[in-house]
Amino acid sequence: MVIVYLLLSTLTYVHFKMENSMKRMLDQEVTVLIILGAALKNNQIGPTLKARLKKGAELLQENPNLIVIVSGGKGNALKKSEGQLMKECLIIEFGIEANRILVEDDSENTYENLTNSKLLVPDGKKAIITSEFHTIRASFLANRVEMDAQILGVRTPRNKRFKLEMREYLAIIKSFFFDSY
Numbered sequence: 760m761v762i763v764y765l766l767l768s769t770l771t772y773v774h775f776k777m778e779n780s781m782k783r784m785l786d787q788e789v790t791v792l793i794i795l796g797a798a799l800k801n802n803q804i805g806p807t808l809k810a811r812l813k814k815g816a817e818l819l820q821e822n823p824n825l826i827v828i829v830s831g832g833k834g835n836a837l838k839k840s841e842g843q844l845m846k847e848c849l850i851i852e853f854g855i856e857a858n859r860i861l862v863e864d865d866s867e868n869t870y871e872n873l874t875n876s877k878l879l880v881p882d883g884k885k886a887i888i889t890s891e892f893h894t895i896r897a898s899f900l901a902n903r904v905e906m907d908a909q910i911l912g913v914r915t916p917r918n919k920r921f922k923l924e925m926r927e928y929l930a931i932i933k934s935f936f937f938d939s940y
Contacts, residue, residue: 780912796831
């Protein structure tokens with residue numbers, strides 16, 4: 760019974776941490792945004808990734824000195840990388856200037872997203888934009904790669920949230936043991 764209580768308490772705590780990530784305001788010290796990619800379907804940006812890009816575009820429009828790294832690799836069936844499609848979306852749909860967008864498209868997972876993005880702009884405080892269910896692992900991995908970063912969550916479409924959050928609990932455990940320096 761104690762184990763069940765501890766498990767439920769932990770899951771509840773983590774869920775509320777995820778929810779609170781959407782209430783954060785951008786720290787003034789942030790110089791670079793990193794928008795993490797999300798799986799594409801038929802080489803198209805889906806609602807989860809679109810929400811991340813919209814949040815990033817809003818912050819870029821409010822803060823003209825910020826630059827952004829769009830981070831996402833190229834799966835086997837993709838014609839273009841997630842990063843390249845994200846850049847095109849920011850330019851075409853949100854009017855962000857191309858010279859403010861850096862593309863990281865060699866990564867295959869969140870650990871590589873952050874490691875490779877850090878290489879593009881090693882200095883300065885960063886803000887990582889991802890879905891709220893993904894914020895705990897993104898924060899953990901940012902610390903692991905020694906990135907000074909603020910984590911900003913974006914709401915996941917309701918019809919996908921439960922499934923993705925449940926999967927994320929397992930991904931956090933996997934990252935703890937297998938995503939290393």
